[in-house]
Amino acid sequence: MAAPADNEANHGIPERLAKHTVRYANCKDVNADDLTPMMRHYVQVKQEYPHALLLYRVGDFFETFFEDGITIARELELVLTSKECGKVVGRVPMAGIPHHALDRYCIQLVEKGYAIAICDQVEDPAQAQGLVKREVTRVITPGTVIEEGMLSARRNNFLAAVVISGQHWGLAYADVSTGEFFTTQHNDLEQVGQELMRLQPSETLFPTDAPDLRAMLRPGEASDQLPDCLPRQFCYTLRSQGSFSHTEARQRLLQTFRLRSLEGIGCDHLPLAVRAAGGLLEYLEDTQKDTQVPLQLLSTYVLSDFLVLDHQTRRNLEITQTSRDGTYNGSLLWALDRSVTAMGGRALRRWLLQPLLSVEKIRDRQATIQELVDDGSLRTSLQQQLKQIYDLERLAGRAGSGTANGRDLVALADSFARLPILAALVEAVESPYLKALQHVPPELEKLGDTLRSHLVESPPLYLTEGNLIRPGVNADLDHLRDQVKGDQDWIAKLEPAERERTGISTLKVGFNKAFGYYISISRNKSDQAPDDYIRKQTLTNEERYITPELKEREARVFNTQDEIHKLEYEIFQQLRELVGQHADLIRQVAQGVAAADVLAGLAEVAIYQGYCRPEMVESREIEIADGRHPVVEQLLPAGFFVPNSTELGGEENSKFKIPSGKGTALQNSENGSQEPESSSQNGNSEAESKIQNPKSKTAPLPSHPATLTPSHPHTLYPDLIILTGPNASGKSCYLRQVGLIQLMAQVGSFVPASGARLGICDRIFTRVGAVDDLATGQSTFMVEMNETANILNHASDRSLVLLDEIGRGTATFDGLSIAWSVAEYLASEVRARTIFATHYHELNELAGILDNVANYQVTVKEMPDQIVFLHQVRPGGADRSYGIEAGRLAGLPPTVIQRAREVMTQIEKHSKIAVGLRQGAEFNGNGRRRKRRSVQEDPAEQLDIFSS
């Protein structure tokens, strides 16, 4: 036996508890025979749930003892006390929570990544002979929560399972509260982490041979059981290999979904996907006990079915949260979410993280938005109706798992009642997502009628206290209620009747908890009490009596009420089961409602923010006229955002071009060596740019890319844009704006531009200024290089690559050299559509060498004592950085500024670039990109950048 605990250093027990001479802090150290029967039972149950905090019902509290007591006291800031456990064991640590506050405390524990086993009393303590019978009725883990109060309404709560074999992996994930259940398999180990990062699962199951099979690793907790490819910031539950074996997993899937083969759900040939999905189901069976949740039929997906966004890109584009502080406000989701239901909110989040590749599917979404943009009254009526639809997905889940209460079922019935109204509203629509609402399954209408006819309008929160079921539903119930009413009426009339019988006008009938009903007579009249009165209690001024009939009636009222409550609960359970049987159908309808909600919201944003419907094409071009950043423009006062156009990746026979004369139109000249436009000569003043801004809160919405007009058939769009400009001029903003517009378009949304014609991208990559990754001990430069390597190794000519500053974290020459060769490789080998923002003006030389590279700059206006940012993207490379100017404005001492200017002049005078195109970088097939300048023959000279 281990040494008893005696101080804080050993067991983390606060000093005040140590005073109580706690001898054992861990229940494993205690000999169970030395404990009282209840504590022995506690220790036995704890042994079955070593991975969970065991909350053990004692009276009105859920108590925790030993190490769990110490943990919850610390995590929930509760008073840690102790319980006497007999002579041998002495006092043991104890902390408890009131039973009515269970949910509240469970939320906190689950959020901190703990699993909780709830051991409740399963018999009435009043009836119990000896120790009250207790059982674990539920295990709550972060990924299996279904309780409303523990979930965030507008985001999914995913439970994932991962199986790895060599470089191959299978991943299944489910949202137990909504029933979604997916699986996939892939052969690149790097991608498993990316997929987990997309899902942000609350809990991930991982099979292992480790002896401590049920261990739960809280976020950040180290373990040699986890392979390096799994991100450590999630909560992992280690499971035994058994349930993840192919035979067992496959069998479980077939049984659960009553299938003969897995072919129909597309994973028959994906053993790792099957193993992950089967293992996940087994975990649910193991933890959910009586509250087994029905999941929807498993569906198989393929990573490459969707636009691939790696974690960095999701972070850099700030899709669901800002990169600076992780908040929702300021994210793309924040800018676009006008959904009115929780289901819509969750769906939009999923859509943004999984944009589409199919032009057809995108057009279906666009067509729906278009219809809702064109018909404003349809949209507002639709949204009004949608607002009254509750969270069908989760309500169906709670009904299926037997945790729904009366209010949940009434909410479902009310929601079903909205469906025919929605169907009538969309009677004459054309677009696919709205058409889907036209059909209301008759089963749901019938179910709604049943719920309404059975349940009272406002049921109570608790299910065992009656008042749930309407009269006329059940003859027995009506009879029992009549009986109670008869007795209650008799009791109500007793007072006047007894006053008359006894002649005592002050006689009263009262009730208290100890005696129930009684007849009260003041003491000076007590001699007039009739003979059949039985004295029960004497107070200073009154005598209290009962009569045999009063007690008989009273007992009947209580007993019958108990019967009524039981019967009502039974009827309610039948109703709940009936709803549970319809869970799949309800969820199908819910998905249609959620999609319509998302699209109505996107239509609203499109109108109020002046978005256009992008033309989606299969080819490579990205043409955006007067594009805007969807978030920054909402953060700035209306009209302040300066729109900028983009042309990238067009083919030779591109049919459209942005008309010249538009202040910000980008055109690549044939020879790629435009004269950089002097910043101070820029045509548009700041004021002009504001006037040109098409964004207006009330601007009519162009339904087609109106400003894209047929152009010269041989217009060349660059594949790579070198974007220069001073600090804070708007380079990053422009870069992100292009990425966000492309992403929004592939989600099916309209986009912040006056016109857009966009080829489908397979992936969007971004690399923006990194910070040191202290967690992995990587320097800024190494993080940057890792991200860049990932891009170069995975990008294709269908990718969009957005690079913001490469090579800044090392010596200038190293950085410039890397930046140059990365740009060159992307333009000549990969041909990805790329925007490369940089302060290395030397990169502008590349446009003179490669046909598919063009230079653009973000312009500023130089004033005598300040720089005015015009935020306009114009052809040409910036000739200076204004970095020294920025330093001056920031307050660097004049001598430092002066000296910096001298040094810069020297460097500029003595440096030249002597870089040719690297050997072997032949242009591919179409003959469009020709080598402009031959490779320097002398390899030493090729490396000689900035040589004096």
Ligand SMILES: Nc1ncnc2c1ncn2[C@@H]1O[C@H](COP(=O)(O)OP(=O)(O)OP(=O)(O)O)[C@@H](O)[C@H]1O
């Ligand atoms: N098109 C625009 N219209 C109006 N304001 C803009 C525009 N683009 C950027 N801005 C404003 O300018 C600020 C600086 O922009 P951004 O961070 O993109 O500059 P940058 O050129 O990338 O700077 P640095 O080189 O220092 O990283 C933004 O926060 C935004 O408020």
